[in-house]
Amino acid sequence: MTSTEMTAPVRREWLGVLMLVGGAVAIGFAPIGLRLGLDDLGPQAIAFWRYTFALPVLTALVLLVERRAPRKPNIYVILAGICFAVDIGFWHWSLTLTSVSNATFIVNLGNVCVGFLAWLFLKERPAPMWFFAVILAIGGASALSLGGTAEGGASFVGDRIAIIAAISVSGYFLCSKLARRTLNGLETLFWLTLVEVIVGAIMVMAFGENFLPEKLSGFAVPLFLGIVIHVVGQGLIITGLGSTPTSIAGVIILIQPVMAAAISWHLFQEPLTTLQAGGGMLILVAVWLAQRGHKVDPID
Template structure:
């Protein structure tokens, strides 16, 4: 995967990037916003593919305003480029396979398999881009994976009848890992708002086709359903994915993918607070293991 070089005056000016501290805060904020998505998907009274489409489509107006504000501030207006297209396609694949896995296996299995994304981020960084992976990063990955397993461990089931669903969950991790690299490369030539808006438009178009083909209805039937979808678009996608794009303009993709493990911690806490799902000591220990893994793997 290579980053295309735009011609014209904008190519000479690099897109704005955040300081390391601001990027880290943006990444943590993005993980927090993404963490509430499973609860919102459950509250939306449409099918999983329809909710995925609305998540992206309803975020577009906010992302467009953000992009226009960047343009007014003098940010470069790079052409759409291959990394942006791939980011949109990879994220569409991520949501498609994640929702397929939810339909064909247990939520615990799909959640855990989706958290394998950092493995693929690391493998692509090492095998394709030739990056050196430090022992601290591998140790942090181990702690995060162990913590993710502990968060859902009591509910993980091994069942041959759900093997296809488990494979869909594993595919989710692959696509999200590829998405991270596409966004990281795209941020070399695109400001965060422009990249997020353009890639989201591509994702929304793909998911609209999928939802029309596979869902019996696209529109929610209640006000609460619309509010859940609006929160998915505004909070989970516009804020969550937008902040991740900001962070990837500064931070390494490998480390950033580990911080996204915080999403699983937030999801468990939000389910406890909103849906009354109990937290066990094992899950608390898993959350602490994830935080320890992030601390171990942090860039020096």
Template sequence: MTETLAKSHQAGRWRAVAVLVFGASVIGFSPILVRLTQTGPSAAGFWRLAFALPLMGIVAQRVGGQIGRPSRLGLIAGVMFALDLGFWHYGIKYTSVANATVLPNLTPVVVTAFAWMFLKERPRPLFLVALAVAISGATLMASQRAGAPGINPPLGDALSAATAFWYALYMLAISAGRKRETASVLMFWSSAAGAPLVLAAALALGESILPRDAWGWAACIGLGVTHVLGQGSIAWAMGRLPTATASVVVLVQPVVAALLGWLLFREALGPLQAIGAAVALAGVILAQGASRAKT
């Protein structure tokens, strides 16, 4: 009986890992779509959440029957995600592409530290090694990307580093919220809370709010779909995996984004980038082995 339960637990865990990898891979499309929206950075974040809301509402009603009232953790997750979108998009504007890609990859470090201190999820030594391997691979990938120094590197670097902090808090809020409510309801209210914040930021900063043509609108709708499929899958999986483990698996995202940039925009993918992608994925696989629950 114990062996059967252990096998069932292990099968469910790997199913959650597969869903998490799928979600992170879908989110890898986001930078491509943001580039095609023809709007400002924060405005693109608004359309992403605005178009996701109706889809999230439909899913939430079909899964749970009713949406109910927003929870405190759902609202906190929405605020953190709005800050994540705004800081990251403007980090790209002000600093080099390499720095704006490397610094947000500090998210697993922040998540692991917070999960260790506040959620009592103590990482194993092998997991810390896997974390270092995954971040090293992601850093190697980003260091080989071409890009100008940026118009204000110190500000851009600070915004990009803060992105890791906001996304870490978002993941921790989602992880805690998943212990009390479904992923669809949590994602609906986090999106509803985040949308007006990024819209207010876009208006305050004088951004272009509306796309210029049908292709821009299609990209905005695509962002909404990727948010539902990507962040929704991540939220679902985080209810079944340790928070620190999930944060490392999400490092699949920059690998997917780099490959899409190479395929769609002919952005060079050098040999060191390819090695970095392989190292990052190796770290993700090692993290899964290190974080397996004891049977």
């Protein structure tokens, strides 16, 4: 095997890692956008319009980039879409009841747990360093969430709702990884979003929310979430997931609560304490260790 052939998988994986980091940074703005849009729409309606605004953009991208219609969906992409819609729906709900850092931390525990699911179901055995990185990540995320002051707006009810979202996000990552075996990143995100539009509409009706805002300006936040967060952020994550081990991806996505907590510091009067700032640094160290401890197996 030539050196070029051996380095190709490494380059693909590092590109995947960079995509995941970029996606995690982008979706760090998601809870901020939600908070800003609650004056015009309910949390479920915001999620529904996020998917709805993203769908035509994704359709155009598939047709332009692939020069064909998307391939037939598999069962895993449908399951992933359901899991994602449930995840976002309950996460949005929790964000109205607890602090941004708390809700985001709890949901992202599902990203860490998916590494164990990938080990069990996908036979992706993590490197020993990954376990140490997970301990650091959970410790850092705990400090980021629980190290705040009472003014942070935490709520036990909101935290319990976020746990449901965390379980759903584990299913989303696992099913998305399986879906990528027969679909490329764009096709996967297209089918995910189509399923999410349907499930999102059901959740709007189930929660008794209005589909339309009183003013046209009420669509501004969902439009931002649809293009920047969903198309760009989730697009980078889904694409990066195709060439990155699920366990590593789950740790990398923990950059999101660091971003969310930092941004919400001034916007929502949820200042970071010294303990929380230290927790954020621990998460970043964990991300670095998780990736550094993984080696790409040579292709025969």
